[in-house]
């Protein structure tokens with residue numbers, strides 16, 4: 001069936017989708033769905049795996065090179081008969097037999113994706129190409145976790161999926177932004193040229209338990225700083241905005257997108273918008289009123305504003321986020337306290 005794109009056009013591929021494995025129709029086949037999650041040892045990936053494993057009909061295979069992820073995030077599933085963990089870099093081809101692919105593998109925090117920009121772009125381009133080749137060979141449906149960074153420093157606010165963005169093609173963030181833009185292009189070209197069933201999620205800033213403590217992203221930085229009694233480092237000017245989505249809402253949106261009939265791209269994020277100074281004030285108030293807020297230098301090309309228009313997600317997926325920032329931050333605080341060994345003062 002031709003899936004609908006988010007802007008309502010029919011994205012009719014020139015070929016019908018490749019056939020799924022004959023085992024799908026076998027009377028005695030045990031699991032209903034074999035699902036590959038690339039980057040499944042990372043923050044969002046491991047929460048997605050938890051949710052997929054709740055369904056006893058799913059078999060889950062994770063591939064990860066552990067650049068920013070960790071086996072620890074998946075420890076409760078290691079050894080489970082429906083779970084398999086493979087150390088693998090998606091820039092190399094992969095041969096597995098699966099029905100669905102959630103393709104998340106890619107460093108997401110700016111300090112990590114800027115660390116080795118050539119590798120980041122290879123991961124986005126060659127990695128996505130490899131996963132599309134796999135999807136084509138086995139007839140799997142594939143979902144790409146793209147990003148709100150495809151909108152760059154947006155000139156339209158909030159950002160609808162129809163906005164083509166304002167991205168610096170040669171800046172220090174381009175390995176990630178442009179990498180994801182090419183990944184989206186590859187997804188649509190495989191869809192049109194080879195009939196692959198694709199889904200594209202444009203994820204907006206997501207936070208929650210299990211983020212790396214030294215990940216470098218703003219929510220994890222502020223919570224770790226508040227718990228360590230260090231100043232909260234607000235990068236200048238502090239008036240730049242972001243919209244933060246709690247990870248359980250994100251996972252729910254990704255699964256709805258995979259299971260639904262729309263190719264996307266679809267924005268998945270929480271439209272509640274905050275300046276970085278407001279975020280710092282909120283973390284201070286909720287976690288440690290004694291800490292200072294310190295203004296520090298910013299990095300180039302930092303987007304000045306970001307807020308998803310989620311009309312499509314509401315209409316097409318029946319999805320909207322449930323967790324408010326003020327309710328999500330304490331859940332993340334609890335996890336960070338445990339990992340940092342900082343107990344709550346009574």
Ligand SMILES: NC(=O)c1ccc[n+]([C@@H]2O[C@H](COP(=O)([O-])OP(=O)(O)OC[C@H]3O[C@@H](n4cnc5c(N)ncnc54)[C@H](O)[C@@H]3O)[C@@H](O)[C@H]2O)c1
Pocket residue numbers: 038039040041042043044045063064065066067068069070088089090091103104105106107108109123127145146147148202203204205206207
């Ligand atoms: N968290 C967010 O706010 C956010 C926002 C927009 C998009 N995304 C996207 O969602 C996905 C997951 O993000 P996250 O926040 O969980 O990040 P993360 O860094 O915690 O997870 C990424 C995972 O991919 C793995 N990985 C990286 N390069 C790889 C490679 N070449 N081969 C195999 N594995 C590799 C890492 O080891 C890690 O486990 C990414 O694709 C990211 O671009 C995240």
Ligand SMILES: O=C(O)[C@H]1O[C@H](OP(=O)(O)OP(=O)(O)OC[C@H]2O[C@@H](n3ccc(=O)[nH]c3=O)[C@H](O)[C@@H]2O)[C@H](O)[C@@H](O)[C@@H]1O
Pocket residue numbers: 107108109110147148149203204205206216217218219221222233234235236240241242276298299302303
């Ligand atoms: O949602 C998205 O699409 C993208 O969001 C983030 O990128 P970014 O918004 O730059 O994430 P942060 O590093 O958390 O920065 C957010 C804001 O906080 C500021 N910041 C960051 C860290 C800090 O200590 N202090 C601080 O004020 C930054 O200057 C920036 O304005 C993610 O890291 C990307 O993977 C993701 O694709």
